[in-house]
Amino acid sequence: MKRFIGHLTVALIAFLLGIIAAHLSSYIQPLGSETKAITVEAPAMSPPELSNAKGAPRNLNPKESEIVAEAEHFVCWNGYTHQGCGGMGRIYFESGENHDDLNKIWEQRRETLEGKAYGIILKKKGESTFWTVVFRYAERADRDREKFGRAWTVEEDRFRKYFIKFSHDFPLAKVEKKL
Numbered sequence: 001m002k003r004f005i006g007h008l009t010v011a012l013i014a015f016l017l018g019i020i021a022a023h024l025s026s027y028i029q030p031l032g033s034e035t036k037a038i039t040v041e042a043p044a045m046s047p048p049e050l051s052n053a054k055g056a057p058r059n060l061n062p063k064e065s066e067i068v069a070e071a072e073h074f075v076c077w078n079g080y081t082h083q084g085c086g087g088m089g090r091i092y093f094e095s096g097e098n099h100d101d102l103n104k105i106w107e108q109r110r111e112t113l114e115g116k117a118y119g120i121i122l123k124k125k126g127e128s129t130f131w132t133v134v135f136r137y138a139e140r141a142d143r144d145r146e147k148f149g150r151a152w153t154v155e156e157d158r159f160r161k162y163f164i165k166f167s168h169d170f171p172l173a174k175v176e177k178k179l
Helices: 002-024 062-077 102-109
Strands: 036-042 089-093 120-127 128-136 146-154 161-172
Touching: 062 120, 062 128, 062 146, 089 120, 128 161
Parallel strands: none
Antiparallel strands: 036 089, 120 128, 128 146, 146 161
């Protein structure tokens, strides 16, 4: 009987710990999910030239052109280039940015990245394809722009694309296909 009560006590404690862990997990953000977006009015400026626009050929297949154009639009729309996309829509907020002070965010971001993508990386895992488009830092960013950049990553499965992250200080040496 003591043995039964001991096992029952252990099972009950394990059950309660599981409930507590499940309850707490709804309050804790998983790593890499620091994406915050709200709808705002972005400063209107001239539209950017994307990868599929006229210019030097970049030797991209149609899917790569689509992905690179999306990444270049993301970088422009969110104010990281000297260009601006302007309009109404959702913007990406990084950890530590206060969405109540958009003018400060625009000023800090402006001209920190080159508008054209530097390179692209493709990784396949199971039925998912991970696309990473890398951008070099601009001179204003005050970073080691010959070695590092920022990387925009999405996951694509059979049904849709999911934004994964926008990484800082991505090594340019990891780029598989330079553009």
